[in-house]
Amino acid sequence: MATRTDVIGAPLARTGPLERVRSRPAILLVGSVVALFVVLILGVALGSVAVAPADTVAILAHRLLGLDLGMTWTPAAETIVMDLRLPRVLAAMVVGLGLAVAGVTFQGILRNPLADPYVLGTASGAALGAAIAVLIPIRIALLGFGLVQVLAFVGALLAVTAVYRFSRTGTLAPLTSLLLTGYAVGSLLAAGLAMTMYLSGSNLRQIFYYLLGGFEGTSWSQVLLTAPIILLATIAILARARSLNGFLLGEETAAHLGVDVRRERAILLGLASLITAAAVSISGLIGFVGLVVPHVVRLVVGPNARWVLPLSALIGASLLAAADLVARVAGGIPVGVVTAIIGAPFFLVLLRRARTGYEL
């Protein structure tokens, strides 16, 4: 027992709890689902106003399940739980899920450990779109979606489309070309953003908050509009886990395995970009989750996308919702700060304990 070996026959460096989980991703999957529910309940139960846990449960049971637990609560408590906290927690979960899945996809296709959901210009595109929306003096709001959200979504998609089009030069290797084009277009858009901000006058504040990212003021309609996009695209990516595994072995090997490389790459990039655009439209720019969660999962369960995708989705959702909870309780600090403060040390510990030769 003491000399168990892993699949490729090398002796394990340690035998701790981490290693036991490593061989059984199913345990981790169950654990992640439990964690997600714990975060959901804590997220709805805690906040700047104390609502008794029993009241919280009673309100949720009454409004979501139609059960009457024979309790009474104030209308304020009901508004706080149902209209302020629940949509916010769900939004953080959906965005965290989306960013993590998009991160896995981009890292896999580009075979780059530093790839994140924003790598192909989505962040700059969304930010510029949002900044322009702030400057347009029309205040339309459709189903809780203001101009800022709409233009952020459109900006992100336009940026990725531009990157994809420009990258098809035919002379460079496709991956190098994509990354470099993404960087170039991203820089150009960032310059446009800086210019817009410089000229934005007293609107600068609003643009700045969008860039910081967060879930303050998330409405039900925003959740209900973006969640289907993110969840459906996630399912579509899950269905293509085999292609993603193929890409990890290199495009040539993938082709030998029967993956239609160009087509699959375009589809996966499109789906991941769609997820990212939907996520940034309601949350602004939140870093770290999409970059680090996929690595954390791979460090624990190995590179198989069939496990990495669902686990990243669940852990991304829990992490971002937990981070948002901390941000809320701590008095409104930016959620991106919290994700980094919680996540970075954890990631460092995992990296130090990683089995030798971790590669994407």
Place this chain on the structure above:
Amino acid sequence: MPVAARASRPIATVLFGAAFLLSACTGGSSATPVSIPPDATASAIPPAAGTPKPAIPSQTPVAAATFPLTVTDDEGTAVDLKAAPQKIVSLTPATTEILFAIGAGARTVGKVEDFTPYPPEADGLPVVAKFGSVDVEQIVNLGADLVIAGGNGFNPPEAITQLRKAGIPVVVTYATDVKGVLKDIELVGEAVDEGPAARDLTASMQAGFDQVAAATKGLPTPKTFYELDATKEIYGPAKDSFIAQMIGLAGGTPVTTEDPAVFAIPLEKLVAADPEIIVLGDAAYGTTPAVVAGRAGWDKMTAVKDGAIRPADDTVISRPGPRLVQGLQALAVAIHPELAAMFPQPTPTASPAASGSTAP
């Protein structure tokens, strides 16, 4: 790995720059909703000193408004008020001052964080909002029946939407000029059922403005630069901005950035404009006449040669509240020191409350 590129890096640079820009342009008045708005209606008030006489608010005693009442706020939203509000939340420092000045302080249950708090009676109120974030839960829990917020992004629009969805009426105020401040005071007065007190206040403020106008009539109008910040770039009033108007009303000719949307003024432009008076709106942040005189290149300006560099209390000058007369007097004395006998100024160590003998 061919390239380790992250397109989100340009965004980080922009965000970082924005933090500087933000801190710079709000540094002088971080708690004021309307410091430097680009303003289309500014021409309503002549910037030069003349005899600016905005319409004198109606002084005919009107019967107290009857509720239910519908008021139209500065964003054009019709706000329905079922009964005279008993639990009012103020989301701008100016509103807090207005509420206490018109006798609605006892019915105020929450306020925004205020870095230069006034009046002292408001000190004990729970803080339900900070710069750029609103604790909607807390406001719902307080059972607020009226929230008065700041427009143009001072309070996040999402928070205002959430409050309205939760059934709490929100009146948004956004004064772009001095006349707008008087109008806002009357709007707040009407909404909180203190219409007569508000009209008394605006009438006496108008009298105060008229007194300053009379005192500065016939005096020269020196070119005056109002410094908001000069730690890195030099920030001053934008063209037609609130502060530019105030300088005009105080008997000076404002040196502005010459663009309603630009706050920074290059040093060479400032030297070319050659201000005869420099008012230090950033005096509270440690800027002194000696510091200004020691800056490279500044010694070419008439104001520096003449030693006409005068500290000022930015809060009373730029906060669109009841103490605006006091601010205008302070500005008039800074521009025309000979008026000091007519408008005695508090010594720098005295609390703001000790001054304003003619202000209400």
